[in-house]
Amino acid sequence: MSRRWSGEWGHAHGHGEDRPELEVLIPSFGRPAELAVTLSGLAAQDGPDFAVILSDQSGEPVWQEPAVQAMVRLLRAQGRPVRLERNVPRRGLAQQRQFLLELSAAPEVLFLDNDVWLEPGMLARMHEALASSGCGFVGAAVQGLSYLDDYREHELQPLELWDGPVEPERIRPGAPGFERWTLHNAANLVHAAAALDVPEGGWRLYKVAWVGACVLFNREVLTECGGFDFWEQLPTEHAGEDVAAQWRVMERYGGAGILPSGAVHLESPTTIPDRSTDAPSVVLADKH
Numbered sequence: 001m002s003r004r005w006s007g008e009w010g011h012a013h014g015h016g017e018d019r020p021e022l023e024v025l026i027p028s029f030g031r032p033a034e035l036a037v038t039l040s041g042l043a044a045q046d047g048p049d050f051a052v053i054l055s056d057q058s059g060e061p062v063w064q065e066p067a068v069q070a071m072v073r074l075l076r077a078q079g080r081p082v083r084l085e086r087n088v089p090r091r092g093l094a095q096q097r098q099f100l101l102e103l104s105a106a107p108e109v110l111f112l113d114n115d116v117w118l119e120p121g122m123l124a125r126m127h128e129a130l131a132s133s134g135c136g137f138v139g140a141a142v143q144g145l146s147y148l149d150d151y152r153e154h155e156l157q158p159l160e161l162w163d164g165p166v167e168p169e170r171i172r173p174g175a176p177g178f179e180r181w182t183l184h185n186a187a188n189l190v191h192a193a194a195a196l197d198v199p200e201g202g203w204r205l206y207k208v209a210w211v212g213a214c215v216l217f218n219r220e221v222l223t224e225c226g227g228f229d230f231w232e233q234l235p236t237e238h239a240g241e242d243v244a245a246q247w248r249v250m251e252r253y254g255g256a257g258i259l260p261s262g263a264v265h266l267e268s269p270t271t272i273p274d275r276s277t278d279a280p281s282v283v284l285a286d287k288h
Contacts, residue, residue, distance in 0.1 A: 020049035020081070022108040022127060022216075025100040027093060029057045032065035034115040034266050039071035041118040043078065048127050050110075051081040055100050057090045094231035094241035094279060101227045104219060111242070113213040115266040116142050122262035125203045126216045129258050135166035136221045136253030137246060139211025142265035147186035155182035159192055162205040166254040171209055171247050172284070180209040183257070193260035205256040210243045214263040217249070225249045230283040240279040247284060 024042060028035055042052065052075060056062045063072055063084050072082050087099045097111060108130060110123070122140060130138045158180040171177045183189065183206075198204055225248040228241055249255055 019106060020051050021106055022048055022050040022110060022123070023104045023106040023219075024050055024052045024110045024112050025097075025104060026052065026054045026112050026114055027057075027096040027100060028054055028062055028114045029090070029271050030062070031114055031268055031271070032058075032062050032068050034268050035062055036065070036067035036071050037117050037266060038112065038114050039068065039075065041116070042080075042112075042123075043071060043074050044120045045118065045123040046121065047124050049080075050123065051083070051106070053083045053085065053100055053103050055085045055087045055096055055103075057086075057088055057096065061086060090236060092231060092234055092236045092238055092241070094228045094234055094238065094244075097241060097245070098228035098231050101219075101222065107219060108216055109219045109222070110214070110216045113142075115268045116213050117264045117266065118214070119262040119264070121201065125201070125262070126258060129203050129205060129256070130216050130218065133162075133166045133205060133254075133256060135218075135255055136225070136249035137211075137215050137217045137255040138205065139208065139215040139246075139255070139257050140261045140263040141184040141189055141208075141211050141257055142213045142263045143187050143190050143261055144265050144267050145187060145190075146267060148190065150186050151191055152182075152186060152188055155185055155188055156192055157182075159183055160207045162207060162256055166205060166256045168251055168254045169207070170251050172280075177207065178209050180207060183208070184212065189257075189259060189261045196259060198260060204259045206259055208255065208257040210246045211255075211257055212242060213265065215242070215246065218253070221253050222249060225252060230279070233282055234279055235277050238277040238279050238282075240281075244279040244283040247280060 062068055075082050126138050228245050
């Protein structure tokens, strides 16, 4: 291991003068094995300095599971604060994300789902891309590696790189840019990155409709745009809350995806089977 282990195993909550520049916010419900893999990916990152805030809504605290406990101990031994919070009863993912956002105070926050593994160096690339672009967020769309042999040229057609500054955009169903959603299906970005031949450790930004499961925000920008404060407008069972928040940020500050992605989806079943309420349709409905 490249990092030196700290002898201080404490339950640091990141409230002191040494708060890191980035906080990883993990909404969690069930899936202890997947969460352990997610935390192991974070433990393999070399920078920037970061803390982890986990908000759990499982029946029993997920950190009681041995594999999760081990990874929490490892992160703390590396000197990375880990804050463990319970947020019950469940009031929907928008409320869960807003709860996490209100606990954070770092300049940058990474919303990371509990079934995503990040390859080493991914956090540093996202951090560098966000800082250099000056936009509201940079997302690493998760890749399902079971689809590596499924090349979908037609779904890659909307790929368009940001060759200049990332500009604000207004995305809605049927409007220009919405068709980019196909880019994030299957393992499309793996194939896209291979065609670009990005140098080792390098990255390129591209135009997105939205990005799911792994998105690094400028926290001040996200908060200024309202975060997920719309959660009370939604029933407990809903989907698309991340889309609604990103579209509000994109309209004012712009947002981008990063290639290569380096975020691997563990391809576990969703914990949100009822998706009949689409958050953007409720939150961003045009008022006349």
